[in-house]
Amino acid sequence: MTGASSPGSGLGKRLxxxxxxxxxxxxxxxxxxxxxxxxxxxxxxxxxxxxxLSIVGDRASEELVRQVREDLGLNKPLWDQFLIYIQKVLQxxxxxxxxxxxxxxxxxxxxxPATFELATLGILIGAGLGIPLGVWAAVKRGGWVDQSVRVxxxxxxxxxxxxxxxxxxxxxxxxxDWVGGPGRIDIAFEYSVPRVSGLLLLDAALAGxxxxxxxxxSHLVLPASLLGYFSLxxxxxxxxxxxxxxxxxxxxxxxxxxxxxxxxxxWNHALRNAMVPLLTVVALSYAHLLEGSVLTETVFAWPGLGxxxxxxxxxxxxxxxxxxxxxxxxxxxGLNLFTDFLYRVLDxxxxxx
Amino acid sequence: xxxxxxxxxxxxxxxxxxxxxxxTMAPAQAATPKDTLVVVTAMDDIVTLDPAESFEISAGEIxxxxxxxxxxxxxxxxxxxxxxxxxxxxVSADGKTITFEIKDGLKFAxxxxxxxxxxxxxxxxxxxxxxxxxxxxTQFGLNKANVAEKVRASGKTVVFEIDKSYAxxxxxxxxxxxxxxIVDKKLLMSKEQNGDMGYAWLKTNYAGSGPMxxxxxxxxxxxxxxxxxxxxxxxxxxxxxxxRHVKEAATQRLLLEKGDADIARNLTPxxxxxxxxxxxxxxxxxxxxxxxxxxxxxxxxxxxxxxxREAMKYLLDYSAIGQTLIKNxxxxxxxxxxxxxxxxxxDNPYKLDVERAKQLLAKAGYPNGFKVTIDMxxxxxxxxxxxxxxxxxxxxxIEIEIIPGDGxxxxxxxxxxxxxxxxxxxxxxYWDPHTNADTFARNPNNADDAKDKPLAWRNSWDxxxxxxxxxxxxxxxxxxxxxxxxxxxxxxxRKTSPFIVVHQINEVAAFRSNxxxxxxxxxxxxxxxxxxxxx
Numbered sequence: 036m037t038g039a040s041s042p043g044s045g046l047g048k049r050l051x052x053x054x055x056x057x058x059x060x061x062x063x064x065x066x067x068x069x070x071x072x073x074x075x076x077x078x079x080x081x082x083x084x085x086x087x088l089s090i091v092g093d094r095a096s097e098e099l100v101r102q103v104r105e106d107l108g109l110n111k112p113l114w115d116q117f118l119i120y121i122q123k124v125l126q127x128x129x130x131x132x133x134x135x136x137x138x139x140x141x142x143x144x145x146x147x148p149a150t151f152e153l154a155t156l157g158i159l160i161g162a163g164l165g166i167p168l169g170v171w172a173a174v175k176r177g178g179w180v181d182q183s184v185r186v187x188x189x190x191x192x193x194x195x196x197x198x199x200x201x202x203x204x205x206x207x208x209x210x211x212d213w214v215g216g217p218g219r220i221d222i223a224f225e226y227s228v229p230r231v232s233g234l235l236l237l238d239a240a241l242a243g244x245x246x247x248x249x250x251x252x253s254h255l256v257l258p259a260s261l262l263g264y265f266s267l268x269x270x271x272x273x274x275x276x277x278x279x280x281x282x283x284x285x286x287x288x289x290x291x292x293x294x295x296x297x298x299x300x301x302w303n304h305a306l307r308n309a310m311v312p313l314l315t316v317v318a319l320s321y322a323h324l325l326e327g328s329v330l331t332e333t334v335f336a337w338p339g340l341g342x343x344x345x346x347x348x349x350x351x352x353x354x355x356x357x358x359x360x361x362x363x364x365x366x367x368x369g370l371n372l373f374t375d376f377l378y379r380v381l382d383x384x385x386x387x388x
Numbered sequence: 389x390x391x392x393x394x395x396x397x398x399x400x401x402x403x404x405x406x407x408x409x410x411x412t413m414a415p416a417q418a419a420t421p422k423d424t425l426v427v428v429t430a431m432d433d434i435v436t437l438d439p440a441e442s443f444e445i446s447a448g449e450i451x452x453x454x455x456x457x458x459x460x461x462x463x464x465x466x467x468x469x470x471x472x473x474x475x476x477x478x479v480s481a482d483g484k485t486i487t488f489e490i491k492d493g494l495k496f497a498x499x500x501x502x503x504x505x506x507x508x509x510x511x512x513x514x515x516x517x518x519x520x521x522x523x524x525x526t527q528f529g530l531n532k533a534n535v536a537e538k539v540r541a542s543g544k545t546v547v548f549e550i551d552k553s554y555a556x557x558x559x560x561x562x563x564x565x566x567x568x569x570i571v572d573k574k575l576l577m578s579k580e581q582n583g584d585m586g587y588a589w590l591k592t593n594y595a596g597s598g599p600m601x602x603x604x605x606x607x608x609x610x611x612x613x614x615x616x617x618x619x620x621x622x623x624x625x626x627x628x629x630x631x632r633h634v635k636e637a638a639t640q641r642l643l644l645e646k647g648d649a650d651i652a653r654n655l656t657p658x659x660x661x662x663x664x665x666x667x668x669x670x671x672x673x674x675x676x677x678x679x680x681x682x683x684x685x686x687x688x689x690x691x692x693x694x695x696x697r698e699a700m701k702y703l704l705d706y707s708a709i710g711q712t713l714i715k716n717x718x719x720x721x722x723x724x725x726x727x728x729x730x731x732x733x734x735d736n737p738y739k740l741d742v743e744r745a746k747q748l749l750a751k752a753g754y755p756n757g758f759k760v761t762i763d764m765x766x767x768x769x770x771x772x773x774x775x776x777x778x779x780x781x782x783x784x785x786i787e788i789e790i791i792p793g794d795g796x797x798x799x800x801x802x803x804x805x806x807x808x809x810x811x812x813x814x815x816x817x818y819w820d821p822h823t824n825a826d827t828f829a830r831n832p833n834n835a836d837d838a839k840d841k842p843l844a845w846r847n848s849w850d851x852x853x854x855x856x857x858x859x860x861x862x863x864x865x866x867x868x869x870x871x872x873x874x875x876x877x878x879x880x881x882r883k884t885s886p887f888i889v890v891h892q893i894n895e896v897a898a899f900r901s902n903x904x905x906x907x908x909x910x911x912x913x914x915x916x917x918x919x920x921x922x923x
Contacts, residue, residue: 083797084800093799094520097839132607135608208642208646217639218632225630350796
C-alpha cells in the first residue's frame, strides 16, 4: 500500500486525520488524569487530617512523628510533593498504602474485582429489567403498569439502601435461607478457591469448584439485586420519558399510518431511537456502581472499592485515595469511550464524515 | 492505642428498629466448620503485623495469640506473672539487672530453634526500630546506642540491664507487652532490606513461635490464624481462627444468630439486650484497661480555677449515663487507674449536684456561668455523654458549644493544646499502674516545647508535686506500699485534676453456646483464641 503514505491521497489524509484525532484524544485523556490527580492531591493535603497520626497513633513520641513525616515527604512544599508523586506514577509506582502496608495497586487489584462482580450483575439486573419496564410504562401511559412502575421507582429512589439491605438480609438470608449472607463466600470455601483474577465466580469456575461458585453466587445475588433495583428505578424512569418523547414523533404516526404493527413500532423504531440517550444513562449508572457503594459494602461486609477509598480518605491515606481515584477516573473515561463507540453503531448520523 | 469504634447513634437506631420489627422470626441455622473459629469484628485499625510497631487493639489480639514473650501476666489474676519462653528469672539486689533463663528445645513456627540470641535480638530490634510502642522499653534507659550492650544473650540466659532501680514488677509487666514479643532472628535477617532488620517484610508476614501462626492478613477483609504444631505449650484446640472484618454491628448480629459466625465482637448495647433471650447465644464480658474521660484545658481562664474544675465534676449525670448510654459496655468509674490494676480505686464520690456546682462556680467568680467549647468525635458513646453533659451543665449556666469532628481531627487539636474541653479515652499500654499514672498524673515540663507530652501536659496542668509522687511510686519495690501510693495520688487527683473520668470500658462478646473457655483479657493481647474449645 504505497499510496497510503503519499500525502494527498485519500487514504493518507484519512489516516492523518485519524492520527490527529487520536493524539488530540490522548492529550485530553492525559490532561483529565492530571487534573483529577491534582485536585484529589491538593484536597487530600488540605483536609485537617494528619496521615502521620494514622500511622504512629496517639502515643508516638515527637521524634517519631517528625521522622515519619520526613519519611513520607510531608515536610516538603506541596508542589514538590505533587511533582514527586506524578513522577512516580509515570513510572507505574502508585506508592504504598499506609493503612494496609501493601502497594496501592495490589490493594486495588483485590478490592476492585469484588466491586466489579457486584456492579456488573447489578447493572445487568437494572438495565435488563429497567428498560422493558420503562418501555411498558410509556406504552401504557397512565395505566396501572405505568403507576406501579412509578411507585417502584419512587420507592427505589427514596428508600435508604442501608435499611433496605439490612431488611433484605433479615428476610432472605436469616429467615428464608434463600441466599448467602454478608461477605463474598462462606468461610468453608475461603481457602478452596485459588485467587487468580479476584473475580470469585470466574476463579471458582476456572478451578472447577462448582459448589464454591454456587456459594459465591448466592452471596452475590442479594447485594447485586439491591444495587440493580436502585439503578432499575433510575433507568426505567429515564426509559419511560425517552420513549414518550419518541412515541410522540411524526415518524411514529407515519409508521402507524403505514400499518406497521404496534410491536415493531415500539421495539424496532422508537426504542432504537431512544437507545442512544439511554446508553449514556446505563453507562453512567454502571460507572457509579463500579465506584463502589460504601453503604451496600458496609451492610454486606463486602471488601470492595467504595469501602477501600472511603476508609483511606478518613485516614488521609493519600496514596490509596489517589490510586482509587485514578481507577474510578479510568472507569468513567473507558465507559465514555465505549458508549461513543456504541453510538456509532446505533446512530448512522455519527458515522458521517 | 487506637480508639474503639462505635457506629453512630442514628445508624444503630435504624438497625435496632429494623431488627426489632423482625425479631420474632427465628433464623434458619447455618454452621461454621467444626475445626474453625469464626470471629466477626471491626478490625480496620490494623496497620502492621510487626510486634515492634503494632499498637492497635485488633492487632494486639493477633500478636497475643501468635507471639511468645519472656513472661505473660495471668489472665485469671493479672497481678501474677507466668513464665513464657523464660524458664525463670532473677533480679539483682540493686534491681538494675534482670537475668532470664530461657527454656530448652523451643522452636519457631518456621522450624528455626528459639534461643536466648533470638530473645536479645527481639528486644534490641524493638528499641532500634524505635516505632510507637518502643517507649515501653526505652523508658528504662535503653536507646539505639546502648541496647546491644544492655540487653544481651549469654549462653542460655538473657541479661536485661536498666538505668535505675525501678519496681521489678513494673519492668516485668512491661516485658509482657506486645513490643517485647520474640521474633525469629534467622528468618527476619534473611528478609532484611537495607539494614531494616526485616521491618518491611514483617509488616505483612509472620516470624513467631506462639500457639497460633498468622497465615494471612487481607486488610479490611480477613485475618487467618492457624494452629502452630511446634508450639511448646498446650496446643490450640481449634485448627484455625478466622477473623472477618464486619464493620456494621447489625450485620455481625445477623451472622452470629444465623450461625455463620461463632463470636461477634462489636454488638451495640441494644443488640446485646436483644440476643440475651436467644438460647443459642451467650455473652461474656470483662473490664478493659480503658477509661473514658472529659478534660479541661488549663489555658482556659475559667476552667483553670480549682472551684470550676470541681464544679464540672458535679455537672455530669453519672447514673443516667451508666443506666442508658453505656449499659452493657461500661461501668461508672471516676479514677484514672482502671479496675484490675494495682492500686486501682473504686471510690466514685461525684454525682449530679447542680446546687453544689452553682456554689462552687459563684466562689470562683462565675455565678452566672460562662461559655466554653468541647471537641467531640462523632461516635458513641462520646456523642451521648457530651450531649448529656451539655444539658446538665446548662442548668448551672454553663453554655457548652459542641464541635463535632472526626477522631483524628479532634485528636490533632488536643495534641496541640488548642481545645477547651475534650472527650476521649485512654487505655493501659502495659499491665502496670505506671502506664496511666505516667500520663494522667505526671507532667515533668509544662512548656510548649516539652519533650514529654502526657495527657496532663495536653491540658496544661502543671503539677510538680504530683509528678514527684508518681515518680516515687515507680521505684517502690514493696507492692503493698506501692498500692497505697497510687491510691493517695488518685484521691488527690479526683479532687483537683482537670480530668472528669466517666467510666471504664467493658468489652462484651456474644458467642454461640457451643463454645467453651472464651475469656476476654483485660488487655487486647490477652484474649486467647487458642484456648477456646468448640463442641
